[in-house]
Amino acid sequence: MSYVTEDIIRELKQAREAKGLSQRALSQRTHVPQSHISKIESGGTDIRLSSLIELARALDLELKLVPRKALPAVETVVRSAAPTPVATRPADTAKAVREFEKTLEAVKEARALFPDQATLKQVQDSLQSLKSLQSAGRDFTALFAEARKAYEPLQKQLAQIREAAETVKALPPETLRSLHQVAESFRQIRNQIAHGLPTAPSLPRPAYQLGEDEGDAHG
């Protein structure tokens, strides 16, 4: 896929999954065939603007041109308005928990191999914190969707860490750099989810937060 479009396409896919819709369900709400939706989401095509807008609107989204300098503020507004993703199937949640636990375990093992690595500790701390959030009742599928993109590079790095430990080598600098990035990703994910907790009634609502269920009266 073209790198320039992948952000938008990823958001579109995440929105579809957050609404608990399959590609076939989305296809039924639009004029876009399921096979084409699959190709779009996999990055195999440079979609037309009219098609993007149609798919977006079927997901209660609008496309907006935003001045670059306003992007952080707009992202804050969007994040505040985002509904909690739907846990579509129990299997998803169970899978998310299993994958999470495996990842946390693997990070702990890596720390045993390189106890002095501060970045590994950071990763573990973030994951531990996420585990606490999960114990507090946070739905894990949202975490799953967010964390998934950080898992793959982390698995790579953990593999490199194990390999380095076996050959009594120092960690390659590239692995350290990537590890920093992954640590930062998990920290951001943790912060996003912590701030988005809907079960904290004492937190003051943002002034521009919208009422529940507005504009949802459609197919």
Added chain:
Amino acid sequence: MSYVTEDIIRELKQAREAKGLSQRALSQRTHVPQSHISKIESGGTDIRLSSLIELARALDLELKLVPRKALPAVETVVRSAAPTPVATRPADTAKAVREFEKTLEAVKEARALFPDQATLKQVQDSLQSLKSLQSAGRDFTALFAEARKAYEPLQKQLAQIREAAETVKALPPETLRSLHQVAESFRQIRNQIAHGLPTAPSLPRPAYQLGEDEGDAHG
């Protein structure tokens, strides 16, 4: 053009004009030929997403998927961040003033023909108010860009009004309905420009308003 894409395309064109760029200048900053930009802006093509993003980024814009219920809040943020459009050429401003004066004069004449029509008075009041804003030093090119889309239907309605006056007929209900829409458009334009006045230093700045010249260090 497809109706669904015209909003985005109009915003793209307005952003280009607001930056004082010609189609050729924009073409030089991207890989998109001037003739294609013309076709895009005229609505003659259903642009690919990668092309849209490339053009947007050349204009310091990012494309964003926004939940529909967050759209009003996002638009508020975007409007606060929008720079005052550049008056590129003195001829533009002079032309805008001439067209504006002609329109105001035509509305006055129409009022003389139908003095009881409250909607005509509303249109005239809005235009008069815009004239006051112009006298206060507001750049007219911004007004020109906003008002242009209301001029054409208004000219049609003024023609129908003159025709009705000539045949001593009542105004057709359709003309009255369209006139209401145009009156509302001008009222909104007036309000937008009045609230956007940058020469009112006593007004409190929105909390999320961004600093000047952030992120502009590029070609």
Added chain:
DNA sequence: GAATATGATATATTTTAACATATCAGAACA
């Protein structure tokens, strides 16, 4: 008035999105 700039349009070619239709492999469910 001449030169320059601008947005729009035309022609021809290449590439690809969009679509219909079918089917696959793997996961989930009963």
Added chain:
DNA sequence: TGTTCTGATATGTTAAAATATATCATATTC
């Protein structure tokens, strides 16, 4: 275990975006 669901892939066809290049009519500038 059988059925259903899901995302992905394949084949073939049509329509149109993207591009290069040229040129036009109009407006602006000097």
